Amino acid sequence: MTLAIAGASYRYAGTARDVLEDVHLEIRPGRVVGLVGPNEAGKSTLCLVASGMAPASIGGRLQGSVTIDGEETRDLKPHELAQRCGVLFQNPTTQLSGTAVTVYEELAFGPRNLGLPLPEIVERVAWALAALGIEALAAKDPARLSGGQAQLVALASVLALRPAYLVLDEPTSQLDPQGTRLVGEALARLAGETGTGILLVEHKTELLAAMADEVAVLDAGRVVETGPADVILSDPALSELGVEAPALFRLRRAMTAAGLDPALLPGSAPGSSGAAVPAASSGAAVRAGGATAGGATVVAGSGAPTGADGRATVVGEPAAPPGASDRPGGGGGRA
Numbered sequence: 166m167t168l169a170i171a172g173a174s175y176r177y178a179g180t181a182r183d184v185l186e187d188v189h190l191e192i193r194p195g196r197v198v199g200l201v202g203p204n205e206a207g208k209s210t211l212c213l214v215a216s217g218m219a220p221a222s223i224g225g226r227l228q229g230s231v232t233i234d235g236e237e238t239r240d241l242k243p244h245e246l247a248q249r250c251g252v253l254f255q256n257p258t259t260q261l262s263g264t265a266v267t268v269y270e271e272l273a274f275g276p277r278n279l280g281l282p283l284p285e286i287v288e289r290v291a292w293a294l295a296a297l298g299i300e301a302l303a304a305k306d307p308a309r310l311s312g313g314q315a316q317l318v319a320l321a322s323v324l325a326l327r328p329a330y331l332v333l334d335e336p337t338s339q340l341d342p343q344g345t346r347l348v349g350e351a352l353a354r355l356a357g358e359t360g361t362g363i364l365l366v367e368h369k370t371e372l373l374a375a376m377a378d379e380v381a382v383l384d385a386g387r388v389v390e391t392g393p394a395d396v397i398l399s400d401p402a403l404s405e406l407g408v409e410a411p412a413l414f415r416l417r418r419a420m421t422a423a424g425l426d427p428a429l430l431p432g433s434a435p436g437s438s439g440a441a442v443p444a445a446s447s448g449a450a451v452r453a454g455g456a457t458a459g460g461a462t463v464v465a466g467s468g469a470p471t472g473a474d475g476r477a478t479v480v481g482e483p484a485a486p487p488g489a490s491d492r493p494g495g496g497g498g499r500a
């Protein structure tokens with residue numbers, strides 16, 4: 166039981182270059198695998214390949230193998246794929262059905278298409294709304310949501326399909342810290358309680374430090390590093406790839422470089438789960454001259470991509486993200 170990518174190379178239709186090269190990655194049930202890397206590394210493409218959408222839905226050429234619980238994705242029909250692997254893309258609005266007049270119906274859309282009995286549809290919609298604390302959005306028009314709300318609704322509609330695996334491409338890009346934490350907690354719960362295997366592309370390494378089991382680093386279409394989240398995220402080499410380490414890791418490095426004892430810092434991880442972060446895991450050797458880590462006065466989650474990307478809809482992490490202020494705190498009814 167695994168979503169397994171083995172020796173996968175992929176090129177888009179009409180192009181002459183592999184965007185992914187010889188990628189190996191495994192997402193086991195109940196595990197959260199974070200994926201980081203610079204802009205244009207191929208993270209979104211890997212989401213397409215992992216979920217079976219490439220090449221089945223968008224064409225292109227895939228070499229190697231992508232299997233979900235032993236079956237090649239290329240042999241699965243779209244509705245079979247949808248039940249096994251849910252996928253959320255960077256731009257949530259493209260993922261709404263466009264036919265539902267309320268968020269409630271939007272969430273019911275997928276389960277209805279699966280032909281589920283009504284009580285189960287109702288149960289799943291209620292569960293997905295509650296999982297992300299968006300009960301108060303149920304009666305809203307999906308076309309009138311803020312960016313952050315649309316992102317939560319799009320994620321909820323994927324959750325309502327209850328897939329065995331989830332592939333999420335920057336699901337918190339339009340969320341404020343509170344919304345981000347909520348999504349992180351919901352995903353961690355999902356993995357822990359229902360055994361969902363999750364591939365999570367995320368620039369906010371604080372979130373990955375708090376809830377990912379493993380992290381893979383993608384650079385120029387290749388997985389250049391993979392291992393336990395705390396080890397990978399504390400590797401100083403990450404910053405050379407434009408991936409910013411979690412603030413606490415950087416702070417520890419800076420303190421060590423300054424001759425201070427990092428143990429003076431509070432022992433909890435950045436983010437909310439309180440997961441312990443080792444003070445100096447193996448990958449975290451402090452370099453000479455590591456005072457550059459003095460960038461550690463850092464605002465949490467400033468790891469927005471720096472390269473130009475005309476296509477992608479990555480939203481950095483604005484101080485006041487769209488939808489931050491009007492996202493409901495949850496718990497409200499939908500009357």
Ligand SMILES: Nc1ncnc2c1ncn2[C@@H]1O[C@H](COP(=O)(O)OP(=O)(O)O)[C@@H](O)[C@H]1O
Nearest residue numbers: 177180184203204205206207208209210211477
């Ligand atoms: N539809 C497409 N057709 C051709 N090339 C594409 C397409 N989408 C992405 N690419 C190229 O694939 C490479 C990886 O892009 P992408 O997967 O979006 O990277 P990331 O998500 O890491 O920023 C880039 O060079 C990009 O230009």
Ligand SMILES: [Mg+2]
Nearest residue numbers: 208209255477
């Ligand atoms: Mg991308």
